[in-house]
Structures are given as structure tokens and as C-alpha cells.
Amino acid sequence: MKKKEEENFALNEQFNLTMIPGSFARKMRTCKIWQFFRFIVINIKMLIVVSKSH
């Protein structure tokens, strides 16, 4: 079976010169457990930047 990223690379010459996430990276983007962890991490990072900016 053709990999998802292979499909995208083949669609367009523009697309062929960049990086495209594979199936694992795509799954992790909507994996609730992983994303809950990322939610906490991103919030902490944002709070640090917000606190440095006030």
C-alpha cells in the first residue's frame, strides 16, 4: 500500500521539496493522550513567553 506521504509528494512539484509527516506523526497529532500532554507543555511554554512580555 502506498504511504500517505508518498501520495502527497507525488501530487505536485512544490510539495516534493518539503517535508511531509508520515502516518505516525499524523496519528500523534490527534492522539488524545499525547495531545493532553502537549496541551500542558504548550501552555507552560506560552505562559513563560507571556510572563516575559508583560
Place this chain on the structure above:
Amino acid sequence: MARVVIMGGGVSGHTAATFSKKWLGDEHEVVVVTPNSQWNWIPSNIWVGVGQMQKKDVVFPLAPVYEKAGIVYKQALAKAIHPNGKESSDKPFIVIESTKKDSLGQTEELEYDYLINATGPKLNFDATPGLGNGKGQMGTNTVSVCTAEHAIHANLELKQVFEKAKKAKENGTGEKQKILVGTGHGMCTCQGAAFEYIFNIEHEAKKAGVRDMLDIKWISNEAFLGDFGMGGLHMKVGGYAVSSKLFAESLYAERNVEWIIGAHTSKVEDGKIEYELLDGTKHEETFDFAMLIPPFSGVGFKAYDKDGSDITDVLFAPNGFMKVDAKYDAGAYENWKASDWPSTYQNPSFSNIFACGIAFAPPHLISKPMTSPNGTAINPTPPRTGMPAGIIGKAVAHSVCDMIKKGKDAHLHEASMAEMGAACVASAGKGILDGSAAAMTVYPVVPDFEKYPGTGRDTDYTFGEIGLAGHWIKHILHHMFIWKAKLKPGWTFIPE
């Protein structure tokens, strides 16, 4: 008793007004002049534009909020500033024109002790022939998501395109609908809103089962994808510091969205645009649905001296934005410095006038200036919305309050965009379980190549990633900022 007049009730003006009132109390008067009767959380307009939110979810009436806060609210359009008063009085004032139904068009002179200009931009649709209607409003060839009303219209048009795509699929004709999203002029800013809209359309098309019947294309004045008017940014990922160009291109490729960059849209017609590229070549692109962001300009204030002579050029830059404590004579790109950017936002000619948010005139671009061989400037203008607009509004309010309470020589509060960061969440599709958004922080907003010679920014505090968590944050921020704007309990604890 001093009177602080704030022109504009958007993110920056509303922040300045509410904090001014909180710090000044009932001893002094805070007046807000805004032509709008409703406050709009603009970042969520893109969800109205794809039918995932209703207008009532992104707006609320201003009058009850200001009444509760003790702020005087004038629903009117500010037309002119008289910073030296008039022949019969030295008291400075502005001329306002009512936009209320029962007093529409009536003018009034409103005196002030301190004036904060937070008008936001004029949506300059007419800068591109065919993008506007020739009367300063949006034309009929394209749609916009700049206001909640525009977004409602955009959604109706989009749904028709989806319907046509669905019918073509059912009939087996294979006729695809062409969607074009991006910037409607070579000097636009706010690419982020168009970025969000194009990926929300793509997301909704998948949900509606018509993605394969749509050709979705991006057109922008950015020299490279991921510039966002900030010259791009470098993010630390997997141990690498990587340009936003690579990340943006990756997302477009993944979602099968083609791009045209370095483009100045020179003319818009029904179903067709003409554009010029940075290499000077001219092209056409057809579409069935197009959302093109207009360029911004100042709202077109006039300023008059005591004797009635026009002093607009003393207060305002040629683009209509207000002059503040920026270095406007920095010259060529090679000479630009982070210190060119303003920090107190005080007008250099009148110490009781400040500007915040989009209303202040930036010293120059943030992105590298680009011109086609034909002499057409094609580069994004600097973004001054969102978190920086709120922080600047608060800093200006603080300065004004201190000048009132401690005297005119009080220390002014500083909020340079070259010393502040920004957190930005760009939606790429709405859905509590299948949505996604690019969550980014950048520090500082304006790159400082003296402090950070490589990327201009601190890569420890500049990052970005896309995922469902970003969507959750975007959704929570929607409710948090509306809560804050309504001055509900604890509003001061929510940062700008």
C-alpha cells in the same frame, strides 16, 4: 477631573479603556468612542466563515459592559483631532459623528485631556480594483472574514460552492470548484487570518465529503510561506532550529494546498484575478470562491490647528497611521534595528496623545522589503494585532493614568514589540476530537539581530507545533478573552 478619550473599542482600545477606568476610578472620566455597537472577538470570525460558529458566539453589545464599568460610551465615528483646541478655547478636542440610529450623522465636539488612538485599521478594499466596490466597502467578487458580518456572508458563499461540488460528484461530471484564499494586495498584513481560513475550509470540505472536488490554492504577498509579516521565525524542533518556511510548506503539502507567493493582486473580476509576481511577470488565476484579505490603512483622520489649518501630517504618517516614538528615518533595510520600534507610543508632537494596536505607524516593515522589476512593492506589512495590541493598550493606559495621578512628567510605561513575545494559535480545523491548530510563540515579535545575530529571536522561547492540543487552546482562548472583555469576575487575571 481629567478626561481620557479612547478612540476605538477593539482589542487594544477596549484593554486601554477598561484598565484606565480600573486604575483611575470615579475621580476621572474615561470615554470610549467607537462606531460599533458590538465588540467582536475577531480571531474566531474564521469559524463563523465556515459555519462552525454563529455571529452571536463572537460578538456582544458594548453598552452594558461600559455601563457596568462606569465608562462613558459614545457610539460614534471620530473624524478629526484638534490637539490645540480652537480659537475660542485652548482645550483640545475631537470631532465625532454619531452612528446610532436615533442620532445618525450628528456631530459633536468632545474635549479631552488625554487621547488614546486605538481605531484599528481601515479595510482598504478599494486599493485593489475589483476587491472593493469603489465606495470603501468590500466588492461582490470576493468574500472576507475581517468582520463577523463578512464572515456570515463568506460562509453562505462557501456552502454554495460545497453544494456545487457535491452535485458534481453525484452527477459524475468531475468538475472541480476552485477556491482561492490569501491576500488581495501586495502590501497586505494579517496573513494569519487567511492561513486559518484556508485550512478550516479544507477541514470542512473533508467533513462534507467534497475535498476531492475542490482545488484549493493559496495566494500571498509573502516572499516565502511562513513569513507572516514577521520575516518568518525559527523554531526548535527535534534539536534543530528550523525556519517556519519548512513547516508552513509541509502543512500545505500535507493538506494538498498549492501556493502562489510573492504575489501582488492587481485586479479582481468576477471569477478571476490578475496578479504580479516578484520576478515582474503577470498572471491570471480563476476561482469559484475567493477570500482575499484587503490591505490596511489608517482610518483617515484629519488634524487641525487652532486656526483651522491642516496639521494631519504632524500627527499622522502618509499611510494614515499615527506617529509615535518610533525611528521613522531608519533608512535602508541594512540600517534597521530593533530599537527603531516604539516603546511608549506617545506622539512626538503632543505628549497627551498616544496610539496603540494597529493605529500606530510602524517605523518600517519587519519582513525584508521586496520590489518587482516593475517597481511594485510586494511585501507583508507588520502585524500589530492580538497579544501585542493588548499589551500595548495596557501599557499606554498605565502611562496615561500615571500622568494624571503623578503629573505630566511621570515615567512612561514601555512595551516595545522588539522586547515582547507573542503567543499565537492559528486554527487549521475546528473539532474537539479531530481539530488542529498551529500553536506558536515568538520572542521577540520584532527580530533583534544585535541580541540574537542568527535568527533575530531567542530560539528557547520561539517554538511551534501543530495538533489537537493547539485547537483546544484556541477554543479555550476564545472563551477566556470574551470573558475578559465582558469584565466578568477575575478578568484582570487573564493576560492580554
